[in-house]
Each structure stands twice: as C-alpha cells, then as structure tokens.
Amino acid sequence: MSDRDDESRSIVRRSRMPENSFRPVVTPVMPSVVYAAGSPDALDDMYEGRAPGYAYAREGHPNADVLASKIDWLEGAEGGVVTASGMAAISAALFAVLSEGDHVIGGTQLYGRTLRMLRQELPRFGVRVSLADPADPAAIAAAIRPETRVIVIETVSNPALRVADIPAIAQIAAENEVLLLVDNTFTTPRAFRPFDHGADIVVHSVTKLLAGHSDATLGYVAARDPEIAQAISDTVATWGMTASPFDCWLAERGLHSFAVRFDRAQENAEELAHFLEDVPGVSQVIYPGLSNHPDHALAQRLFNGNCGNMVSFVLPGGRAAANALVEAAPNIAFAPTLGDIGTTLSHPASSSHRALSAAERDALGLVEGFFRVSVGIEDIELLKAELETAIEAAARAAAPRNLREERA
Secondary structure: OOHHHHHHHHOOOOOOOOOOOOOOOOOOOOOOOEOOOOOHHHHHHHHOOOOOOOOEHHHOOHHHHHHHHHHHHHHOOOOOEEEOOHHHHHHHHHHHHOOOOOEEEEEOOOOHHHHHHHHHHHHHHOOEEEEEOOOOHHHHHHHOOOOEEEEEEEOEOOOOOOEOOHHHHHHHHHHOOOEEEEEOOOOHHHHOOHHHHOOOEEEEOOOOOOOOOOOOOOEEEEEOOHHHHHHHHHHHHHOOOEOOHHHHHHHHHHHOOHHHHHHHHHHHHHHHHHHHHOOOOOOEEEOOOOOOOOOHHHHHHHHOOOOOOEEEEEOOOHHHHHHHHHHOOOOOEEOOOOOOOOOEEEOHHHOOOOOOOHHHHHHOOOOOOEEEEEOOOOOHHHHHHHHHHHHHHHHHHHHHHHHHHHHO
C-alpha cells in the first residue's frame, strides 16, 4: 500500500484538538453534532450528572450554554435554555408544564403567533384557553378556574404597547398556585426583570433586541423552579427545539453591545414619540413614556423610566394610506420584526396579526392605519425627517377617500 493510500485512509479520522496554554478571547464556534466520550463509564458520568460534558448537540452544546449563561446573568436566572426561536421557547415552557384538561389564561394582547398557539394549537391537545386583559389584574383573577395551570402575558404587549401589572398578577397567580409565564422580549432585562417581581417562567425572542442584528433566530426560556427548568430542558431536547451553534455565536457577539444599543434606541424612541405627537396626519401615538398613555404611571413604577424602543402610531385612511406610507419610506425596512440595530416598520394587520379577523383586530385597536416602529440607533433627525415625509404621503393617499366620505 502506498503512502498516498495511507494518507487517504487517515485524513478522515477525527483529530484531537491541539493543546493550548491560553484560552481564546472570542468564543469559538462549535458546530459538532456529536462529542466523543472516553469510555462508556465516562458517558454514564455525564448523563447521570457526575461530570460535565456533551454527547449530542440536540441535548445541548457549548455555544448554547455560553449564551444562556449570559442571559441568565441579565435576568437573574439559573439554568436557562436557548432554543431555536422565541416561539420554541414559549412552546417548550407550555409543553413542559401542561397536560390534557389543564386551563391557560392568555393576555388579550399577545404576539400573533402566541395567540394562535393558545387559541388553535393547545385546544387540539385538550388544553382549554381563556383570554383576559393583562392591564387589568382583576380580569386575570376572574378568569382563573380550579384547573388553571399557567398565565401567559407579555411585559409590554405586542404591538399595542399596554403594560401588564406583573407584581399584581404574580400575587394572584401565587395565591391560586398558578404559574406565571412572562414574555420579556420588548422590555428586556435592561428595563425589567420579571423574576424579581414574582414570575415563574421568563421567555425571550433572542432574535430581537438581545441579538440585535436580524441575523440569528433564537429563543430563551428559564424557570424559577429547578424541576420545571429540567422539564423544559428535556422538552427542548425531545421536541428538537435546539438552537444552532452558529446562531448562538452570532447572538453572543450581538449581546456584547446590547446595553449600548438598547440605551441609544430607547433615547431615540422617546424623542420620536414626542415628535410624532405634533406631526399632522397622525391620529394617535402609543408609547408608555408619554403622559397620555393609559399605563404611563405603571410603566414609570415598574421600568424606572426605561420605556423601551417600541413606538406605535395610527393613521387615518385605511390600506391606501398604509401602502403610501411604506412606499414613501424606502430607507426604513418594512419587515415583520423588531429589535434590529436599524429602525424597522411593521403593519400588524398584514403581518403578525393577519390571522385574526378584521373585527378581532379592530377590537384590539389594530386598524389598517396602525403601525409599529422598532426604533434603531441611527441619527434621530434623519429618522424623524423620513417618517414625516412618509406620513405626508399617507395623508395625500387618504384624501380622496376622505373626500368621498364627506360627499356621501
């Protein structure tokens, strides 16, 4: 056999990592799906908790654990798990604690896919669901039944930006031995930490503000009770909700600038909200930092002035005005996302809440002229000028309709 044949036979063998007296400054990407154990006894030690390690990436891998530990630190949690998406985080939490016959209370104002899960998917598994206003703790209390297992709310609702009275709801949940699951995506632990106020489970769409660059799809879930945390981790592995190592690496890199990005975007959002109040053609501006917001006092108490980077506003004129606004703002990405380093604009009626009927959207205030702005870190004067031009275009598009209505 030739030397060349020997080389071709050996090149596919997995090499050991070279020894190094130093550690890398940047977390390495570890894309390996499997990890070789030294012996069956070593594998037993790892699976039975006597030694740390990894065996199969669906059950966990280094990049996910590095990222989870950093979000744990931000949220004041232990043992959080990174998942393949924000919806995977919510799914893992619910599948881990719910059984047939259980009852769930969801906030009336939730992300569209979360609403879909509660209203369409969970009932298929014999779980009953009721919706109640998270801004009204009494409504949550009134919805509790003997079989209620979980309350699902968002700290700040998507996209109407209502603030949940989490301390009051947490007290109600505790008194009734019900778990409180809080989606903290909009607020982030920079502004609010739900575990400090009585939450039992906290979830994030890491895709959004934590990662911050619209290039990684991830979620995060942590539980106060170690047994529930383990059940969630097992659910993630069993249902295949594991995060990609590369996405985890991207999100960790984004997380390093999170505090700086959040503070700048929040500063821009507050200035933009005040600006939009004075722009002709805007019928309503929604931002918890504005004194006319229905939950302004609660937001000040819970968030200590950190009202986040999300601003919503309403235009008259229906779909024609909505189309005109988007077309007149080509440099602001019209995309069903949030938390990017640059500003994005979304239209719930045609994206996140399109599965709801028109009547259901109207009941939530999500009319055709409703827009949500995820404010980024760009120059605020540029952003104000672009939106003002786009709102003027929307007003012109709405004018023929208004004239027809006057004549009628």
